Amino acid sequence: MGNSYSYEVVIIGAGPAGMCAALYAGRSMLKAIVLERGFPGGELLNTELVEDYPGFDRVLGHELAEKFYSHAQKFGAEFRNGVHVSAVRRREDGAFDIETMDGDIYRAQAVIITAGGTPVKLGIPGETEYAGKGVSYCAICDGAFFKNQVIAVVGGGDAATEEADFLTRYADKVYLIHRRETLRASKILQQRLFENPKIEVIWNTVVDRVDGDDQGLVKTLKLRNLQTCEERDPEATGLFIFVGFRPNTGIIADHVKHDDMGYLLTDPNMETSIPGLFAAGDLRSQLTRQVTTAVGDATTAAIAVEKYLKRIGDGNGEIIGTGGYSA
């Protein structure tokens, strides 16, 4: 039998959204806790350089994460790291039970879920077998292992483009493999990529298989051109996969309204289809997923929670939102 705890609001996840929600909850003197399965920072810990957060021309991802963390703590926010939330259940009395993998239960009047997303897998032979042995989803974590080597990046969006450029700090050559003939990445990232002499873009091509050497490390890739069906087997000791993220909504998604991709729908106050359950950041259905949007969502969510708690405390009803769920 695990332990039981009681809070006014539980925040799930300590990425930018969770830490910002904690900052505002702390300032509002709410009894709040952030439950984080790893260490605070979220995707910032996988981001080398942030150049588009207002007030910072250039800041390392982990440095920005540390600033967010200490700022939230300064306002009294409580964090519990290494706590993996396994389920969120709404009770008949309107409160929530947040269950953890350790068997603990946190009861709260309101919840802000800021659990972000998880990288999408290619689902090809060798991907799982060679994960951590050449296959990676995190350039900043693993890039340094590939000094002076030839590696490949898969994808065509911002993450693939930015990380291919970053990985040339270590690798001698980086193939960017993309299944279409144009990139989806922002123009400035594309420009940097095309100007980088260490990068070769392989268009209209997919990776069909990852093959290893006799030591169990990635050695070659089986590529197929989608237009000509031509195959080739370039040598590459690393394969970095950046083909998208899935929202981490499994702990609640069955019960909450979401879009076709599983991203949570909220009203303008960040309240989901369940009264008292708020969502902020990358797991919310919206146009853009950035640190700025994550903290904007979180600010609104935390302030809306304060008003929600006051209303249910006053007995004036539960729903503060407009009831309209925007994508």
Ligand SMILES: Cc1cc2nc3c(=O)[nH]c(=O)nc-3n(C[C@H](O)[C@H](O)[C@H](O)COP(=O)(O)OP(=O)(O)OC[C@H]3O[C@@H](n4cnc5c(N)ncnc54)[C@H](O)[C@@H]3O)c2cc1C
């Ligand atoms: C390579 C890369 C580069 C990027 N560069 C930039 C950039 O330059 N500028 C910019 O603005 N944005 C950038 N982004 C996007 C930005 O990092 C995200 O938009 C932002 O981190 C989203 O914050 P979040 O708090 O919603 O989610 P996340 O940062 O994903 O945080 C979610 C947190 O929830 C935790 N969690 C998940 N499930 C559970 C659970 N069940 N129990 C407990 N904890 C849980 C996770 O461990 C994680 O810490 C980049 C992203 C990537 C991948």
